[in-house]
Amino acid sequence: MxxxxxxxxxxxxxxxxxxxxxxxxxxxxxxxxxxxxxxxxxxxxxxxxxxxxxxxxxxxxxxxxxxxxxxxxxxxxxxxxxxxxxxxxxxxxxxxxxxxxxxxxxxxxxxxxxxxxxxxxxxxxFPYDRRLPGLPLLMAGPSPEIRAPLLADFGGNWRMTGWHAELVRYRSELGATVGISLCATESATGRTERRRFYAKAYHDDAGEVTSRVLETLKEAAGASETAFVVEGAVAYLDGPRVLLQREVPGATLRDRLLRDEDAEAALRLTAGALAELHTSGVEVPRLHPLQREVVVLERTGRLLRWARPDLAARIDGTVGAVVSELEEVPPAPTHRDLKLDHVLLRDGRAGLIDLDGFAGADPLIDAAGVMAHLRGLPLHFPGFDGTRGEDFERTFAHEYFGRVPEGWRDGLPVHYAGAVLKMAVGFFRRREAGWPAKIEALLHTARDSLAGRIW
The missing domain is CATH 3.10.450 (Nuclear Transport Factor 2; Chain: A,)
Structure with a gap:
């Protein structure tokens, strides 16, 4: 190796x-x-x-x-x-x-x-983590404090007859997500039902904030039958800092694209749902102003310089150009960590998950992020046709920018460059095969975007 x-x-x-x-x-x-x-x-x-x-x-x-x-x-x-x-x-x-x-x-x-x-x-x-007190509890099996609110979500009087938990994601000292499949039988009728939930362990009280976000977005989506869907929280457990959530059903946008399963329709649906979220005016729990985005990009630059010190001058120049061209805009409801597997498509609607970063921010953080990941599909899946990824980008951009205020598109080149830099650092953090070359290629893409050669 x-x-x-x-x-x-x-x-x-x-x-x-x-x-x-x-x-x-x-x-x-x-x-x-x-x-x-x-x-x-x-x-x-x-x-x-x-x-x-x-x-x-x-x-x-x-x-x-x-x-x-x-x-x-x-x-x-x-x-x-x-x-x-x-x-x-x-x-x-x-x-x-x-x-x-x-x-x-x-x-x-x-x-x-x-x-x-x-x-x-x-x-x-693992599963010990000094900053995630709820993680051992989730991995230990159906403890009463986890089982009780999940059974209560069925409504009425139910008893558990089956339990399966599997780790979905773990970032040490930051957070973990566990998928839970719960089978229960209704006492009065003997009817059996299986439901799937997700439990997230947090290192701070962010789960409580996310719980309120989920309820706000679910109410907004239900009130006006929006193209986006958000499932509400089941419960937030303050002691272990664990958020229990219902599953959002559907196929991920990434899987639909990799199978080329009516890809254009999937992209148009996602773009429309995202535009609807961004222009919804829904209440946000916090703001992510320009200066905080600058901090994110500067931290990205520092990590890229450590990963590729031979490219330090080009990295500094690119990050500096992005930071200098960003402008403060009126904040809009923004996911802030929208990847292709954070969108689940079903019955003509787009479900959104992983909303821990949801805030009032520049909505192009979301749109540019999705587009960068579309172009980046061949880097994640080497057999994927790169020209197809670029086609996907154009389809998404046409639909999204046709549904939002006209001036928003002016900020795309700089936000796209920033999104590409964030994607580049992810390859290093995950130590994915070929990460040094991928960083260099994405740095070139970011510079092309700033120069107007992409958008």
Whole structure:
């Protein structure tokens, strides 16, 4: 396996080692403390996500391949390594090993926290996460505090007869999403029904805000039969900081496009629903003004420079040009993290999910983001025809800008460039194959957009 090295940072002298999966496999095997009778062997290690703040903190997520030499069984264990400047990791480890609770699990492989002295790295073993108190609760099975509000959502008197939970997404110390399939039987009639929910664990009180957002948008969508659909929250549990949500049914826009399943109609529906959201005037819980967007872009630039220091001058110039050309506009209801799998299509309506960033902002953050991801489909799926992605972009743009105020299109080149830069940094964070070349290609696309060669 080809391992792209990290750029050097004097605050983290062990960073190169932390980015070497083979070396990390050996260190984890030496320092992770086993639990129980099963002597798991670590047969493989993969680094799959990185967050980094220069000179301060680095968070690395790894997946470990575990082998049971007794039964031959194999499974995957996620671990998170956190590195701080100035020896803070060891102090945190010493505190956590005294206070970390016992983590419920069917067959825990290792103790929840460890320390790698060679790297000054604090290690957290999934599902333990010191900033996500609700995550172990979600992964432990149908606890009463999770089960009760889900059963209440059925209405009447129901008892649980089946439960299946699976992890959908996990970003260590930030958040996690768990899909829950619940089968219940109505006591009075014996009727059985299965429903699907999603539970999200948060590191702060953002889930409470999102709960209110979901209810506001659901009410707005229901009152006027909008083209967009949002499912309301089932409950927000303040103690574990967990939000329970109903499933939004439908096929994702990404899947429809990859199957080329009436793609143009799917794009027109999505563009129309997004335009309707942006012009709805629905109440927003917070604002995301120009200066906050500048902060996001500057942080993106710093991470890109660390990923590709050889392109630093071009990155600085491109980010600087985007920031200088952005203009403050009247805020509109904006998703702010709209990707192709955040749109679910069914019965002529577009369901929207993952609304944690919903705010009053420049709506072109959404529109440009969707369009950048359409052009970027070949980077995610190498067999996808690049010209088809560009066709998709044009279809979406024609429909969207035909439904919003005429002047909005003037801001597209700069917002499109910003969206492309954000997409580029995602390839590095996820350590996807070929990320260095993808960053360079997307940097070129961003510069073309600023020069008016795309829009």
């Amino acid at each position: 080809i391992v792209e090295p990290f750029a050097a940072d004097p605050a983290f002298p062990g960073l190169a080692l932390a980015g070497d999966p083979d070396a990390m496999r050996s260190l984890f095997a030496e320092h992770l403390r086993p639990v129980g009778e099963t002597p798991y062997e670590i047969s493989g290690c993969k680094l799959f996500r990185v967050r980094y703040r220069k000179g301060a903190r680095c968070v690395l997520q790894y997946s470990l391949d575990l082998h049971d030499p007794v039964t031959g069984a194999e499974h995957t264990q996620w671990v998170t390594g956190v590195m701080y400047a100035s020896g803070k990791a060891k102090r945190k480890w010493e505190k956590l090993r005294k206070s970390a609770p016992e983590v419920p699990a069917a067959d825990p492989a290792f103790e929840p926290v460890s320390f790698l002295p060679e790297l000054g790295m604090l290690v957290e073993v």
